[in-house]
Amino acid sequence: MDELSRSGARVDGVDDDGLPLWTAVTYGYTSAVEALARCGARVDNLCFAAALGDLDAVRGYFGTDGSLRAGVALPQRIGDRGPVPASELVVEYALIWAAAHDRRAVAEFLLTKAPDLRATEPSFHATALGAARYHGHDEMVALLERLTLPA
DSSP: OHHHHHTTOOTTOTTSSOHHHHHHHHHTOHHHHHHHHHTTOOOOSHHHHHHHTOHHHHHHTBOTTSSBOTTOOOOSSSSSSSOOOOGGGHHHHHHHHHHHTTOHHHHHHHHTTOOOTTOOOTTTOOOHHHHHHHTTOHHHHHHHHHHHSOO
């Protein structure tokens, strides 16, 4: 990523739509998420900040009363031809991608926002628990199982 960026590759994609970062986030390529951000890719939405593990940025999307700030939404689609995310599930998507990338501090913060843990992201239809399981993040799985499984 670093070499491609130095050679002039457009880290936000040829159409400036954030597709490289969306792809890395969606497929669970944590090192690519970090490399793209390091190379200057725009981390301009709650889901990108959550996947990157940037707790300060994630907190910045919420007001002092703890609610999501007005106007915080997702792009119309994930990439050029990708699925259309439901803007009302932005907190749930952020939690799912935080879980997929094993960002515990971000996940714990987002869990204080009472997300619907049954919500699924639009590409693979994974819940936060399913994403954590798939990527083998055992501690994240344990955290989420305590909240989702009946006692």
